[in-house]
Amino acid sequence: MASGFTTLTDEHLRRTNLWARQLKGLLLDDLIATRFVRSVPDFPDGVTLNIPSLGEAETADFTEGQAVKYNRMDTGNFTFSYDQYKYSANAMSAKFKRDSFYSSEVLSAFLPRQHRAISEAVEVRIFDRMNAAQTASNANQYNGFDHRWIGSAVTGVNRAMGLNDFAKAQLSLMKANVPLTGKCAVVDPTVAYTIATQTNVMNLMSPNPQWGPIVNGGLVSGSVTGSMKFMFNIYGFDVYVSNYLPTVGAETINSISSASGAVANFFFTVGAEDIMPVIGGYRQPPTVYSEFNKDLQQWEYVTFAEYGFKAYRPENIITVITDTTGVVV
Secondary structure, X not given: XXXXXXXXXXXXXOOOOOOOOOOOOOOOOOOOHHHHEEEOOOOOOOOEEEEEXXXXXXXXXXXXXXXXXXXXXXXXXXXXXXXXXXEEEEEEEHHHHHHOOOHHXXXXXXXXXXXXXXXXXXXXXXXXXXXXXXXXXOOOOEOOEOOEEEOOOOOOOOOOOOHHHHHHHHHHHHHOOOOOOOEEEEEOHHHHHHHHOOHHHHHXXXXXXXXXXXXXXXXXXXXXXXXXXXXXXXXXXXXXEOOOOOXXXXXXXXXXXXXXXXXXXXXXXXXXXXXXXXXXXXXXXXXXXXXXXXXOOEEEEEEEEEEEEEEOOHHHOEEEEEOHHHOOO
C-alpha cells in the first residue's frame, strides 16, 4: 500500500526554518541626566570657558570718628572645557546590501543606534562628573554638614537607603544655602525596591486608601516624558530611577563602610539655571557623515559628537552610597 506525503519522508517539501521580517531590538530605558545640566549655549571658539566668581561683603565694628577700612571681596575663577570627542561608526559592504534579506533594516538602524550610543555615553558622563566632584571616603562637608555618606537604612556591612536619608539630604542642602525649589533625586532601581519594601512604608500604605494606586501598580511608573519616576515625592524630592549611576569602590565614611561596586545616588535641586549641579552640553551635537567608499566597496555611516560636563555647584550635590549586592529579594 503506497503511503501519502508525511513529515517523515518528505522533508524537502517543507520549510523547517522561517525568518521573520522584523529584527529584534533591545529594550532601552529613558535618559534623564541632561535635564539637570546648565547649558553652555555660546562657545564660538577657544578651548576653555572662564566664569569668574565674586564673594560676599564683610562687616566690621565702627567707632565714631575712626577711619573706615575698605576691604576687597574674594574672587575666584571657574573653568570649563569640552573634553569628550566621540564617534560611533558602522559600515555595510555593497555585496551584503545586495545579498542580505535584512540589509534595508540593518542600514536603517545605523543612525538611530549611533545616536543612542552617544546619548548613553553622555548620560554616564554627567553622573560620573557629579560623583567626581567629591572626595571618596570623605563626608565632603559644607557648613559643617555632610554631602556624602553611606545609606543608613539597615545595619551591617551592606547598606541601603531609607527615608531618613531623604530628610538628611534636605537638611544638608539647606545648610549649604541651596534653594529648595525643584528638589530631585536620582536613585538606582535597587533603592526603589528597598524603599517600597521597608516596613514603615508598607505600614503607611496598608490602612490608607490614598496609597491604593501604589499598592496596585508599584512605587515606580512612567511619567509624561516616559522616565522612570516615583509615583509620589519623598520630603519634597521628585525621585527618578536610573541604571546609569556610577559604581564606586569600597568607602568608609563616619565609621560606616560600603562594599566595592556600590552605587552613588544623587540629591540636588534644579529650581534655577544658576544653581544647576552640572554645567556643560554639546559643542558639536551628534552629526552624521555618510559616503560610499569605492576602495572598500561599502557604505559607511559615522556619527561624531563633541561635548563636556563638569560639576558646577558641588554644594548642590548630595551623594548617598548604597550596596546593590546587599539587597535581599
